[in-house]
Amino acid sequence: MIVRRRSAGDIIEARCTRCRDVLNHTIVAMVEERVVRVQCNTCGGQHNYHPPREEKKPVRQPAAGKTASPRPRKEAAPSAPALWEARMAELDPDQAIPYAMDAKLRAGILVSHPAFGLGVVTAVIKPNKAEILFREGTKLLRCAL
Numbered sequence: 001m002i003v004r005r006r007s008a009g010d011i012i013e014a015r016c017t018r019c020r021d022v023l024n025h026t027i028v029a030m031v032e033e034r035v036v037r038v039q040c041n042t043c044g045g046q047h048n049y050h051p052p053r054e055e056k057k058p059v060r061q062p063a064a065g066k067t068a069s070p071r072p073r074k075e076a077a078p079s080a081p082a083l084w085e086a087r088m089a090e091l092d093p094d095q096a097i098p099y100a101m102d103a104k105l106r107a108g109i110l111v112s113h114p115a116f117g118l119g120v121v122t123a124v125i126k127p128n129k130a131e132i133l134f135r136e137g138t139k140l141l142r143c144a145l
């Protein structure tokens with residue numbers, strides 16, 4: 001390891017605790033090869049030596065490995081199109097009833113909506129709402145019970 005020999009009185013870059021910036025400092029005290037105390041050339045304050053590179057550490061890049069993200073990932077819940085496709089595979093599109101506000105719906109029924117297309121009723125919510133899973137997502141629509 002090649003280290004440029006420094007001595008007290010040399011100018012080095014250090015992080016100033018007062019200016020909160022990396023600035024030129026004058027070495028005040030050294031222990032062997034190590035700078036321990038510096039004087040800020042900007043504010044004149046003396047403080048322990050803080051290497052300038054520490055300033056950049058907080059900008060931490062996520063590690064390449066998956067271990068770096070303990071947060072729950074979104075893909076835990078299947079997306080609406082995937083759910084929809086799974087349900088459609090079980091049902092016969094010819095059995096779909098046209099959606100109407102007075103349609104009598106119940107869970108598991110296949111409906112055909114003029115705007116949203118085919119959907120499956122996932123729940124009927126009293127008094128007159130049905131939760132229907134369409135390709136683009138779940139919609140709460142009016143229905144008759």
Ligand SMILES: [Zn+2]
Nearest residue numbers: 016019040043
């Ligand atoms: Zn300073």
